[in-house]
Amino acid sequence: MARIMVVDDAAFMRMMLKNVLIDGGHEVVAEAANGMEAVQQYEAHRPDVVTMDITMPEMDGIQAVRAIVSIDAGAKVIMCSAMGQQQMVIEAIQAGAKGFIVKPFDKDKVLAEVGKLVPNPV
Amino acid sequence: MGMEMLSPMTELIDGIGNALGTVLPLPVSLGTPDVVDGAVYQPEMGVLVGVTGDFRGRIIIQASQSVFSSFGMNMYGMALEGDMLESFVGEIGNMIAGSTCTAISQKGLTLDITPPTVLVGHTKLSGFARALQIPVGIDGVGELQVLLVLEEHLSQQ
Numbered sequence: 001m002a003r004i005m006v007v008d009d010a011a012f013m014r015m016m017l018k019n020v021l022i023d024g025g026h027e028v029v030a031e032a033a034n035g036m037e038a039v040q041q042y043e044a045h046r047p048d049v050v051t052m053d054i055t056m057p058e059m060d061g062i063q064a065v066r067a068i069v070s071i072d073a074g075a076k077v078i079m080c081s082a083m084g085q086q087q088m089v090i091e092a093i094q095a096g097a098k099g100f101i102v103k104p105f106d107k108d109k110v111l112a113e114v115g116k117l118v119p120n121p122v
Numbered sequence: 123m124g125m126e127m128l129s130p131m132t133e134l135i136d137g138i139g140n141a142l143g144t145v146l147p148l149p150v151s152l153g154t155p156d157v158v159d160g161a162v163y164q165p166e167m168g169v170l171v172g173v174t175g176d177f178r179g180r181i182i183i184q185a186s187q188s189v190f191s192s193f194g195m196n197m198y199g200m201a202l203e204g205d206m207l208e209s210f211v212g213e214i215g216n217m218i219a220g221s222t223c224t225a226i227s228q229k230g231l232t233l234d235i236t237p238p239t240v241l242v243g244h245t246k247l248s249g250f251a252r253a254l255q256i257p258v259g260i261d262g263v264g265e266l267q268v269l270l271v272l273e274e275h276l277s278q279q
Contacts, residue, residue, distance in 0.1 A: 012209035016198055055237045082220030082235065086227075103217050104145055104197060 002118040005030040005045060007038040007064065008053040008080065013103075017051055017080075017110065024111040035059025039067045042075070048118050050077045051110075052097070054088045062092045069096035076117040080105075130177040131254060133226045134270050138181070141221035142258060142268075145214070147196050153257035161248035162255065162269055164241055167208075169215030172236035173223060178273045181219045182247065185266035190214065192263040212238040 004026050006017045011033075018028045030045045032038040036059045042050065050068065054061040061079060068075045079092045079100040089100045099113050135155065142150045168184035187207065194202040194210050202210050215238040223233040241247075253271040260266065 010209045010213050012202070012206050013213055015206065016200075082216045086224070087234070103213065103220070 002026045002048040002114055003029045003045070004114065005032065005038070005041055005047040005050045007032045007035070007050060007056075007061070009033050009056040010053070013053065013080070016105065020105065020107045020110050021051075021114070023107070024114070026114065035061060035064030035067070038064045039071070042068050043071060046072070048076065049114055050075065051080055051101075052077050052092075053080050054092065062088060062095050065092050065095040065097050078113050078117070130179070130272055131270060133229065133231070134173075134179070134181070134222065134272075135254070135256065137222035137225040138218070138256065138268055138270070140225045141218045144221050145217045146193060146260060148263060149261040151259045151261075153259065155254045155256045158253045158255045158269070160251070161246055162253065164243075164245040164247060166244070167211060168241040168245075169211050170239045170241060170247075171215045171219035173219065173233055174236065175223075175233035176231040177233070180250075180269075180271040181215070181222065182241075182269040182271070183215055183218060183266060184241075184269065186264065189260070189264040189266055193260075196263070208240050208242060212240045215240075 004021050006014050006028055008014045014031050021028055029047050030041040032041045034056045052061045052064060065077050068077060077097045079089055079097045080103060081089050081100060082103050098117055101110055101113050139152050164184050166186045167190060168182055170180055170182045173179045173181060190211050191202050191207055193214060194200050219235045223235055227233055250271045253269050256268045258266050258268055
C-alpha cells in the first residue's frame with residue numbers, strides 16, 4: 001500500500017482516481033484542487049506518490065512539480081494529462097515528474113504506474 | 123465554405139470522429155455536418171474547449187444531461203448528477219478535444235487545447251462567423267452535437 005495525494009481541479013477526476021487507488025489497496029492521504037494547495041498538502045502529508053493534473057488554476061501542475069521537487073528531491077509525481085498535452089508532459093518530466101498517465105484512465109494502468117514508483121511500499 | 127477553411131475543418135471532423143471512438147466506450151456514428159451561421163442554441167448542457175497552435179478554433183460538445191450521465195455510467199460505472207456531472211462533462215470535453223488534437227498532430231500540425239468551460243442550461247452561443255454542427259449518434263445512449271468553429275483569419279495558413 002502506498003500513501004497517495006491526488007491533485008486535480010476537476011472534482012470528478014479526484015473522485016474517480018481516489019476510487020481506483022483505494023480499490024487497488026492504496027491510501028489517499030490528501031487531495032488538492034490546484035498546484036498551490038498541492039504544495040501545501042505535500043509538505044503537510046509527505047505522500048509516497050502524487051498524481052498531478054497539468055492544467056489547473058492558481059498554479060499549474062508543472063509549476064507544482066518544480067515546487068514539490070525543490071522541497072523533496074525524491075518526490076514521486078505522476079502526471080495526469082489529456083491527450084494533446086504531450087509537450088506539457090515533457091516539460092513536467094524535465095521538471096522532475098517520474099511518470100505519466102493519459103486520460104481517460106484505465107484502472108490497471110493507473111495502478112501499474114503507481115506500482116512502478118512504489119514497488120515495495122512500507 | 124471557402125477552400126481556405128476546408129483543410130483544417132476536414133482535419134477537425136476526421137479527428138473528432140476518431141476521438142469519439144477512442145474516448146467513448148460505445149459505437150458512435152457521425153451524421154451529416156450542417157453549416158451554422160452566427161449563433162447556435164444550446165438546449166441543456168455543453169462543454170467548450172479552445173484549440174490553439176497551427177490553427178485556432180473551438181470545439182463545443184452539447185447533449186442532454188441524461189446523455190452525459192449515461193457516458194459516466196458506461197465509462198466509470200457511476201451515476202453522476204449536479205456538480206459531479208458538470209465536472210465530468212468538463213473532463214469529457216478535455217479528453218475528446220485532446221484526443222482530436224493528438225490525431226491531427228500526427229499529420230504534422232502542432233495543436234494544443236485550453237481548459238474546458240462547462241455550459242449549463244439553455245444558452246445562445248454566438249460570436250463566430252460560421253461553424254459546422256455535426257450530429258453524433260451514440261448506440262444505446264442518444265445523440266450529441268459537436269460544433270466546430272474555426273477562426274477564419276488564422277485558418278488561411
